[in-house]
Amino acid sequence: MPELPEVQTVCDVMRPQIVGKRIENIRIEEEKVIAGADVDKFKKCLIGAAFEAVNRRGKYILLLLDKGRRLTIHLRMTGCLLVAPAGYPAEKHTHVTFELEGGQELRFIDQRKFGRMWLTEACGKVPGLDALGPEPFDKALTAEYLKERIGNLHRKIKDCLLDQHLVAGIGNIYSDEILFRAGIHPAREACSLTEAAYERLAAQIPDTMRYYVDKNRIDAQTYLKTGGREYQNTPYLQVYGRAGKACLVCGERLVKARVAGRGSVYCPCCQRLDETT
Ligand SMILES: [Zn+2]
The missing domain is CATH 3.20.190.10 (MutM-like, N-terminal)
Known part of the structure; x- marks a missing residue:
């Protein structure tokens, strides 16, 4: 998707x-x-x-x-x-x-x-469009913003990232990538995240998206030839689609589990559920 x-x-x-x-x-x-x-x-x-x-x-x-x-x-x-x-x-x-x-x-x-x-x-109503949260690259997307919106919730952080009202544009693939880079277990409750974890999250959301936008660049001719179906950034994904393979940071085997109703891949060593940082 x-x-x-x-x-x-x-x-x-x-x-x-x-x-x-x-x-x-x-x-x-x-x-x-x-x-x-x-x-x-x-x-x-x-x-x-x-x-x-x-x-x-x-x-x-x-x-x-x-x-x-x-x-x-x-x-x-x-x-x-x-x-x-x-x-x-x-x-x-x-x-x-x-x-x-x-x-x-x-x-x-x-x-x-x-x-x-x-x-x-030009400014007409379309379902869902006006209710979108800030773009990942928006200056409004800070640790304070995230904490303010979700810091008291017993909602899994993965589920929060998929919510287009919180941040626009993130789906199942990039929520896994963002959480891996931020060292946060996808099933952690938003209210359990420390200030430092929110800082890492706020930094990784734009960085991760920018990285994969960049890796997905393609010229019009190749795009047409591949029917628009081949994503150029897939080889650069660090966790999504890599369950059972070695973590690129620590070598531990990546795990796939159902979190917030979605298949989620994470490293049980780099992203600990009982983490307090
Ligand atoms: Zn790891």
């Missing part, structure tokens, strides 16, 4: 290819992808509009259009956006195709069909 680094990659790859381009036609194969609008209205509003900017907020992609409109896209589990020449073979599960001036197409592909797009006014 794409999290902040992967969504950032989609935006960075797409931006130079679509900004300034006008939508000439739209083909919709799966109507349920278009949330909260009828398909004819959706087409009517968008055909003739031009993309002005590509932004990201949490895991949402914000495509700003002229005429004061915004197309917001959430990729959910398996969604993907590709920009391809009109004649380029379409991926399976291509649900929406925007034909752009100049012969390129912006295609929305989604095997499991949980991804959604919303057409609104």
Whole structure:
């Protein structure tokens, strides 16, 4: 499932290819992808509009259009956006195709069909968007902020990190990576974390995300060739997907356990449940 680094990659790859381009036609194969609008209205509003900017907020992609409109896209589990020449073979599960001036197409592909797009006014309401917490890179994300929000809760810290109201953009993969780097067991209750642990967490959230955004950089051609499905940063993950393998810090075998309803990988030696630091 794409999290902040992967969504950032989609935006960075797409931006130079679509900004300034006008939508000439739209083909919709799966109507349920278009949330909260009828398909004819959706087409009517968008055909003739031009993309002005590509932004990201949490895991949402914000495509700003002229005429004061915004197309917001959430990729959910398996969604993907590709920009391809009109004649380029379409991926399976291509649900929406925007034909752009100049012969390129912006295609929305989604095997499991949980991804959604919303057409609104530029500042329009989209479910979940306004309730997002600060971005990992936001100066507001400090140890004090985290402590203030969750410091009294008997809620597992992993569960807190997955909460988009607390911090935007973190999912199962990067919550494991952040907690490993901060030396915090995923099942520790938020109220058990010391001041020092909150400091480590507040530092590791932006550092970890920045590192994986950087490692996921890819050129548009390779991105298209791999169908947007191959994440370049996967080989750099230190715990996620490495259960049973040696911890890169201490050599202990990494453990996988269910925490907050999600499979979580951690080092039982570097991330102790009874830690008091
Ligand atoms: Zn370790």
